[in-house]
Amino acid sequence: MHEVTAAAARPLRTIGDLPGPRPLPLLGNLLQLHMEQVHQDMERWSERYGAMFRLRLPGTTFLVVSDHELVAQVLRERPATFRRPSVTAAVAAEMGGIPGVFEAEGAAWRNQRRMVMQAFAPHAVKAYFPSLAMVAQRLRRRWQAAADSGATLDLGAELRLYTVDVIAGLAFGTDVNTIETGDNAMQRQLDEILPAVARRSFSPFPYWRYVKLPRDRQLDRVVVALHQAVNGLMEQAKDRMRTEPALAAQPRNMLEAMLAAAAQPDSGVSERDVAGNVLTMLLAGEDTTSNSLAWLIYLLQRHPEALRRARDEVLRVAPDMAALTIAQMDGLDFVDACAQEAMRLKPAAPYIPVEALVDTVVGDVAVPKGTLVWCVLRKHSVDDAYFPDAGSFDPQRWLAPDVNKKVAMPFGAGPRTCPGRYLALLEIKVAMAMLLANFEIVSVGTAGGGAPTEVMGFVMEPEALRMRLRSLAPR
Numbered sequence: 001m002h003e004v005t006a007a008a009a010r011p012l013r014t015i016g017d018l019p020g021p022r023p024l025p026l027l028g029n030l031l032q033l034h035m036e037q038v039h040q041d042m043e044r045w046s047e048r049y050g051a052m053f054r055l056r057l058p059g060t061t062f063l064v065v066s067d068h069e070l071v072a073q074v075l076r077e078r079p080a081t082f083r084r085p086s087v088t089a090a091v092a093a094e095m096g097g098i099p100g101v102f103e104a105e106g107a108a109w110r111n112q113r114r115m116v117m118q119a120f121a122p123h124a125v126k127a128y129f130p131s132l133a134m135v136a137q138r139l140r141r142r143w144q145a146a147a148d149s150g151a152t153l154d155l156g157a158e159l160r161l162y163t164v165d166v167i168a169g170l171a172f173g174t175d176v177n178t179i180e181t182g183d184n185a186m187q188r189q190l191d192e193i194l195p196a197v198a199r200r201s202f203s204p205f206p207y208w209r210y211v212k213l214p215r216d217r218q219l220d221r222v223v224v225a226l227h228q229a230v231n232g233l234m235e236q237a238k239d240r241m242r243t244e245p246a247l248a249a250q251p252r253n254m255l256e257a258m259l260a261a262a263a264q265p266d267s268g269v270s271e272r273d274v275a276g277n278v279l280t281m282l283l284a285g286e287d288t289t290s291n292s293l294a295w296l297i298y299l300l301q302r303h304p305e306a307l308r309r310a311r312d313e314v315l316r317v318a319p320d321m322a323a324l325t326i327a328q329m330d331g332l333d334f335v336d337a338c339a340q341e342a343m344r345l346k347p348a349a350p351y352i353p354v355e356a357l358v359d360t361v362v363g364d365v366a367v368p369k370g371t372l373v374w375c376v377l378r379k380h381s382v383d384d385a386y387f388p389d390a391g392s393f394d395p396q397r398w399l400a401p402d403v404n405k406k407v408a409m410p411f412g413a414g415p416r417t418c419p420g421r422y423l424a425l426l427e428i429k430v431a432m433a434m435l436l437a438n439f440e441i442v443s444v445g446t447a448g449g450g451a452p453t454e455v456m457g458f459v460m461e462p463e464a465l466r467m468r469l470r471s472l473a474p475r
């Protein structure tokens with residue numbers, strides 16, 4: 001038996017011994033869960049029932065863990081003791097998905113992770129930086145036009161244009177330029193696929209296996225179209241690499257880097273794995289980053305002192321959008337602290353579910369093989385015991401020497417921690433440098449004027465935010 005903590009001298013509890021919300025016969029706690037606020041349901045119950053509680057759903061019982069040390073240990077015990085839930089992989093496979101590093105397990109995951117990490121190597125991200133800055137320049141021009149005409153921007157949609165252009169450029173070297181064309185088939189396809197994976201993973205009954213509703217048939221069409229697009233990009237990249245063999249040593253984008261890595265004799269990965277990971281990068285890199293940025297902009301605008309300090313830093317360190325460098329971005333310490341603080345309060349992934357591969361122990365609880373363990377990430381990270389005045393937005397805390405950086409885990413933890421985290425923070429800093437150096441934020445808020453509701457889809461989004469900007473400098 002694997003043990004997540006050193007065995008306690010006292011007898012182990014079973015999951016059945018744990019407290020939890022009262023279940024109904026057959027349905028368990030299903031009717032008490034609110035799909036779009038499931039993260040808050042779990043956080044509220046963690047408050048009420050403690051660091052570990054049980055939750056029953058039809059045919060399965062979850063162990064819910066919110067103590068950050070236990071969560072970190074569970075996440076570290078991958079891939080041997082825990083895996084991502086098999087239901088998610090099954091839903092993705094059924095939708096025709098090709099497993100990338102996010103869905104892969106065991107030896108396949110190790111090989112894919114190695115290949116993906118080569119594509120995220122610092123020199124690779126550095127080579128890509130000018131394209132990232134160019135995408136931000138386009139967004140600046142678009143926002144400039146909106147500021148000039150007094151238009152109101154749909155913040156979430158604007159930021160998605162930015163992250164799709166960045167990821168598409170990085171992942172397969174294509175300048176899709178959704179910012180200037182305003183439309184991108186691939187983005188629309190992703191927008192349909194991501195919520196469907198989340199929806200089906202939670203569905204108590206897999207009705208689509210027996211009868212397909214119009215939206216299921218539409219989903220099938222979208223998946224086929226996306227695969228065709230990725231296959232086309234793969235063929236183009238292979239052609240380029242055939243005519244320019246030097247690209248294998250100096251790839252210009254992730255697709256080339258992964259094809260080169262896959263071509264090595266002992267790589268353990270195939271071209272199909274490369275295709276799966278191109279899709280994975282698109283799926284994992286779009287909404288996570290755009291929503292983290294949306295929350296950050298919203299929170300900063302509500303904290304004028306932090307906003308002023310962030311703007312001062314940008315104007316001092318990186319005032320000229322036309323000449324941004326990675327070194328300047330690395331020097332934006334306060335902006336970085338603002339991003340950490342926004343992700344502490346509003347993590348794109350407020351929980352990570354995993355499944356036990358073997359009989360194991362978490363804390364003092366025996367966890368049988370196959371049990372689903374729901375790791376709540378936003379509990380201690382918003383607890384005064386770990387962050388003084390934890391409910392307030394205070395970026396300065398991240399610059400204090402004694403800040404505990406292990407309690408909040410916006411990028412997960414352990415061997416499967418997010419490989420895109422450096423790139424994501426770079427994208428966030430470039431976007432903030434562009435925004436703060438060029439615009440005053442006149443307003444950001446919901447249509448009703450209240451605090452934005454947290455909506456859980458594939459990631460935790462704010463309800464629709466509208467933003468108005470004014471130019472700082474006349475152009």
Ligand code: HEM
Binds near residue numbers: 101167410420421423
């Ligand atoms: C602010 C933006 C982002 C956030 C908050 C975020 C968060 C996360 C989290 C919580 C996980 C799960 C980690 C775990 O299981 O321990 C993850 C995994 C992953 N992320 Fe990100 N992510 C972001 C941006 C990106 C970007 C830009 C990319 C790629 C271009 C990316 C690619 C991935 C991949 C491939 C995985 C799966 C890794 C594995 O299973 O080995 N992410 N991310």
